[in-house]
Amino acid sequence: MNSILEAIESRISVNHFRPDVAMDDAIVQALISYATRAPSAYNLQNWRFIAVRSAEAKERLRAVAYRQQKIVEASVVFIVCGTLSAHEQFQQVIQPSVDQGVMEQSLADRWVAQIKAIHTDNPGMQRDEAVRSASLAAMTLMLAAKGMGLASCPMVGFDPKGVAKEFGLKDTDVPVILVAVGHEADGNWPQKPRRPLHEVLEIV
Amino acid sequence: MNSILEAIESRISVNHFRPDVAMDDAIVQALISYATRAPSAYNLQNWRFIAVRSAEAKERLRAVAYRQQKIVEASVVFIVCGTLSAHEQFQQVIQPSVDQGVMEQSLADRWVAQIKAIHTDNPGMQRDEAVRSASLAAMTLMLAAKGMGLASCPMVGFDPKGVAKEFGLKDTDVPVILVAVGHEADGNWPQKPRRPLHEVLEIV
Numbered sequence: 204m205n206s207i208l209e210a211i212e213s214r215i216s217v218n219h220f221r222p223d224v225a226m227d228d229a230i231v232q233a234l235i236s237y238a239t240r241a242p243s244a245y246n247l248q249n250w251r252f253i254a255v256r257s258a259e260a261k262e263r264l265r266a267v268a269y270r271q272q273k274i275v276e277a278s279v280v281f282i283v284c285g286t287l288s289a290h291e292q293f294q295q296v297i298q299p300s301v302d303q304g305v306m307e308q309s310l311a312d313r314w315v316a317q318i319k320a321i322h323t324d325n326p327g328m329q330r331d332e333a334v335r336s337a338s339l340a341a342m343t344l345m346l347a348a349k350g351m352g353l354a355s356c357p358m359v360g361f362d363p364k365g366v367a368k369e370f371g372l373k374d375t376d377v378p379v380i381l382v383a384v385g386h387e388a389d390g391n392w393p394q395k396p397r398r399p400l401h402e403v404l405e406i407v
Numbered sequence: 408m409n410s411i412l413e414a415i416e417s418r419i420s421v422n423h424f425r426p427d428v429a430m431d432d433a434i435v436q437a438l439i440s441y442a443t444r445a446p447s448a449y450n451l452q453n454w455r456f457i458a459v460r461s462a463e464a465k466e467r468l469r470a471v472a473y474r475q476q477k478i479v480e481a482s483v484v485f486i487v488c489g490t491l492s493a494h495e496q497f498q499q500v501i502q503p504s505v506d507q508g509v510m511e512q513s514l515a516d517r518w519v520a521q522i523k524a525i526h527t528d529n530p531g532m533q534r535d536e537a538v539r540s541a542s543l544a545a546m547t548l549m550l551a552a553k554g555m556g557l558a559s560c561p562m563v564g565f566d567p568k569g570v571a572k573e574f575g576l577k578d579t580d581v582p583v584i585l586v587a588v589g590h591e592a593d594g595n596w597p598q599k600p601r602r603p604l605h606e607v608l609e610i611v
Contacts, residue, residue, distance in 0.1 A: 208555070216446045228610065235607065240415050240418065241546060242418075252608050252609070253608075254609065255611055330535075335542045338543050342543045346547075349411060357446050396503040398452050398500060403452070403455050406432065406460055407574065
């Protein structure tokens with residue numbers, strides 16, 4: 204058994220963190236550096252992360268997230284946002300792939316045109332893609348935390364409008380999920396049981 | 408550097424797989440067993456996986472996915488679905504957590520009532536949750552594949568209605584993402600560049 208598989212098997216969503224354990228910039232940055240290694244369609248990278256770390260900011264977040272205690276106990280809580288305007292920023296996002304010789308300019312131009320065609324005036328696709336990319340990054344973030352000896356907890360119990368207002372999100376930023384990261388305290392649940400495979404898997 | 412972090416840093420989305428490398432049931436099942444260790448809100452597990460493995464089924468999938476060659480070259484392609492009817496099946500899904508002593512019946516009952524209240528007649532929430540849960544599982548699946556020495560590629564380029572029709576999805580199953588898994592061939596892209604951290608991370 205290698206440690207990726209062990210991490211996946213043993214990860215739990217932690218409700219109780221050791222409060223007052225500070226996390227420095229370097230760890231916060233490392234976590235997001237790993238999170239952004241997640242794939243996104245066309246490498247859109249249509250995501251943005253707000254690391255809520257100060258006591259004052261955590262209280263503001265808690266106030267719009269059903270007053271969940273873990274928000275103030277975790278070392279940091281990331282607001283993981285997906286971006287609805289992926290198609291508007293894609294030209295700029297893809298250019299380094301051309302500049303670094305990963306792809307030809309002509310292919311990059313074709314991709315930019317495709318994304319414009321797919322996303323423009325298509326709010327359903329914009330939102331699906333925002334939720335999808337942000338979630339792929341959030342999962343990578345949680346496993347990276349595990350790899351760095353930290354515990355995490357995903358949360359969807361928050362008021363999106365309240366979060367947007369408190370943290371100055373743009374209209375095009377969708378707060379998809381919160382991920383608390385910190386040091387595990389006692390008293391957490393074990394990993395909860397999963398549905399049997401035959402209920403969720405069909406092989407054709 | 409441990410192997411979780413190495414896996415996250417070195418994972419690439421593979422376009423070229425070694426064709427004709429079969430994958431037996433045990434590997435397919437192991438991959439999904441790992442994928443379902445992903446978290447989901449309230450442990451809803453609102454997902455379903457169709458492993459497209461036979462040559463005939465791969466051709467059917469390719470026909471509704473822009474004829475992408477990797478679909479037939481990968482050993483298996485998973486159709487990762489999110490479920491819109493999470494609230495209708497949650498009573499049954501949560502019961503093992505009570506039966507195995509992880510939580511009290513009274514808490515489970517409260518969660519079931521909350522999910523009913525949140526999801527019923529709320530198609531936006533149902534869809535967000537379906538896309539979110541399926542994406543968390545898909546990311547876990549890709550990293551599990553890496554941990555098992557396999558390569559993967561996520562794909563969103565497919566016709567959802569065509570996939571639903573070809574593979575008999577229910578009206579409540581949203582095909583969120585395809586994940587091809589197999590053995591890496593030559594000629595793949597390196598990992599594409601990521602946006603600089605200062606563009607995507609804000610610490611407050």
